[in-house]
Amino acid sequence: MTVKSLNSATIPVPAQTIIDFARQFDPQPYHLDPEAGANSIFGGLCASGWQVAAYATRLLGEALLQANIPFVDITSVDHMRWKRPTFVDDSIRVELHVLDRCTDSPIPQCDTLRIDARVLNQADAEVAHLMASVAVAKAQVS
Amino acid sequence: MTVKSLNSATIPVPAQTIIDFARQFDPQPYHLDPEAGANSIFGGLCASGWQVAAYATRLLGEALLQANIPFVDITSVDHMRWKRPTFVDDSIRVELHVLDRCTDSPIPQCDTLRIDARVLNQADAEVAHLMASVAVAKAQVS
Numbered sequence: 001m002t003v004k005s006l007n008s009a010t011i012p013v014p015a016q017t018i019i020d021f022a023r024q025f026d027p028q029p030y031h032l033d034p035e036a037g038a039n040s041i042f043g044g045l046c047a048s049g050w051q052v053a054a055y056a057t058r059l060l061g062e063a064l065l066q067a068n069i070p071f072v073d074i075t076s077v078d079h080m081r082w083k084r085p086t087f088v089d090d091s092i093r094v095e096l097h098v099l100d101r102c103t104d105s106p107i108p109q110c111d112t113l114r115i116d117a118r119v120l121n122q123a124d125a126e127v128a129h130l131m132a133s134v135a136v137a138k139a140q141v142s
Numbered sequence: 143m144t145v146k147s148l149n150s151a152t153i154p155v156p157a158q159t160i161i162d163f164a165r166q167f168d169p170q171p172y173h174l175d176p177e178a179g180a181n182s183i184f185g186g187l188c189a190s191g192w193q194v195a196a197y198a199t200r201l202l203g204e205a206l207l208q209a210n211i212p213f214v215d216i217t218s219v220d221h222m223r224w225k226r227p228t229f230v231d232d233s234i235r236v237e238l239h240v241l242d243r244c245t246d247s248p249i250p251q252c253d254t255l256r257i258d259a260r261v262l263n264q265a266d267a268e269v270a271h272l273m274a275s276v277a278v279a280k281a282q283v284s
Contacts, residue, residue: 017166024159025196028215041214041250049216050199054167054192072183073170074191080219082248106224108183 003101006067008059008094010122013047015088021051034088046085052092052128053080056119059094061134069098069113070137075106078114078131084121091122103138110135145243148209150201150236152264155189157230163193176230188227194234194270195222198261201236203276211240211255212279217248220256220273226263233264245280252277 015034022031026048029036037045057074064071086092096117105112112133119128157176164173168190171178179187199216206213228234238259247254254275261270 020166021196024162025193026200048196050192050196051167053195054163054190057192058168075224077219077222080222082217 004067004069004098006060006063006096006098008063008096010091010093011055011059012089012091013051013055013086015045018045018047018051018088021048026050037088042085042087044085045088047087047090049082049128052082052086052119053130055092056094056117056128056130057132059092060096060115060117063094063096064098064113064134064136072107072110072135072137074132074134075112076133078133080128080130080132082128083126086121086127090127092119092127094119101136105135107135109138111138112136146209146211146240148202148205148238148240150205150238152233152235153197153201154233155193155197155228155231157187160187160189160193160230163190168192184227184229186227187230189229189232191224191270194224194228194261195272197234198236198259198270198272199274201234202238202257202259205236205238206240206255206276206278214249214252214277214279216274216276217254218275220275222270222272222274224270225268228263228269232269234261234269236261247277249277251280253280254278 030040034045061071099114102112115132117130172182176187203213241256243255257274259272
């Protein structure tokens, strides 16, 4: 059952954010250096999968808030698969479906929404697929 | 079947990395500001779950490489749950079990290892649990 379908805003992924993220959190050569990226299995400088995941959560959280669903935070991931690299200067956005809701959450005073989210690039190609549970504030959900 | 169990190194999580990560990738008040953190449901400035996930992958990749298993990258997550916040100046490490291996991977010339990883803090309390598939270079796996 899909309760609600939403589209997020779009976020660009410039080189500096790819390199900044990788330097601190995922120091693989193809996330750090354009030449190493070009010579890698991916064929170009590309973002860490976790950078994509963090952007996806940010975009889906903002899309929920914009739809007056009081998103608090992501609490678990039931499945996540990266489908293709996010290259330098790609843009990503999220198409999300709220699947169901339960009146329980690891975060106090929250309910849980189960979300199916597809991360798409500027060519509408699927970059990642994510099934996740998010906490939303209880009082304001109706 | 657990093929191999490994322990990673430990990584500290200082305030500046929490704030730097959050500013770019997960701008929630309790990841950005100590006072907002103290007044939040979490009770203190704490790291984005994605920062924890990125560190966990980095630590488990390094642990695999140290054990002469040629880790290339994480390719999917079958399950991830955040159990408790990672507060400022906590340290995290990963206990991981290599569950099984298959001769297929979305990354060329790689096999897939399925990994069960627990992220623990300095008090050995579980911060997150992660079931993931990682790509390892084919030629060197034996």
